[in-house]
Amino acid sequence: MVASQELHPTGRAAQRSPVRYLLTRTAIVTSALTIAGGSWYLAVDLTSASDLTAIYNCSAFFAYAFSIPLLKEKPRADKIFSVLLAVVGVLVVAYGDSRPTKHSSKSGGSVGGAPDQEESEAKNRVAGNIVIGIGSVLYGFYEVLYKKLACPPEGASPGRGMIFANTFGSLIGSFTLL
Numbered sequence: 001m002v003a004s005q006e007l008h009p010t011g012r013a014a015q016r017s018p019v020r021y022l023l024t025r026t027a028i029v030t031s032a033l034t035i036a037g038g039s040w041y042l043a044v045d046l047t048s049a050s051d052l053t054a055i056y057n058c059s060a061f062f063a064y065a066f067s068i069p070l071l072k073e074k075p076r077a078d079k080i081f082s083v084l085l086a087v088v089g090v091l092v093v094a095y096g097d098s099r100p101t102k103h104s105s106k107s108g109g110s111v112g113g114a115p116d117q118e119e120s121e122a123k124n125r126v127a128g129n130i131v132i133g134i135g136s137v138l139y140g141f142y143e144v145l146y147k148k149l150a151c152p153p154e155g156a157s158p159g160r161g162m163i164f165a166n167t168f169g170s171l172i173g174s175f176t177l178l
Helices: 018-043 048-056 059-070 079-097 118-150 159-178
Strands: none
Touching: 018 048, 018 118, 018 159, 048 079, 048 118, 059 079, 059 118, 118 159
16 A cells, blocks of 8 residues: 555555565665764764754755655745745854854853864864754655655555554664664
8 A cells, every 4th residue: 555655556566565665665764764863963072052953953944855856746935945044044053153162061051162172173063063964864854755655645544544654663663673
C-alpha cells in the first residue's frame, strides 16, 4: 500500500512482500535522521547555544524546499519568500553580534569571549555553524523522506495509518540500535 501509494493495490504491487520495502526505506530514513541528530552533538561544543538553536530550527524551511521536488508540491511565492526571510533572520541571529559568545557564565547567559581566544572561537563557531547547518538541511530532508516513503496514501483509514506509523517507528528504533 505504501510502496505503490494506492489504497487497494492490484496486480504485481499486491503480490510483493512489504518487508524489503520497509527495511530499505527504514535504513534510508534512519540514516538521514541519525546524521542530522549527530550533527547537533558535534556542533554543540563548537558554536553558541543561540546559533545552534536558530540554525537547527531552520529544518522546517529546508523541508519546504525539499517538498517541492520530492513531494511535487507547487511552489508558492509567499512560502519561498518566507523561507528566504527566515534564513536571512537566522544569519542575522548567528552573525549579528560583534563578538562570538562563550557558554556557561554563572548567570546562565552568554558573555563575550576573551580577546586572546576570540579568533580561535570564531573559527570554531563557523565550523559549528556549518556542521549544524548541514544537520538542519538533513533533518528537513528526513522530514520529507518520511512523508514520501513512510506515510500511507491519502484516504487510508486512521487504523491502518496508526499501525503503519507504529511499525515504521519501531523499525526506526530497531535500526538505530543496530
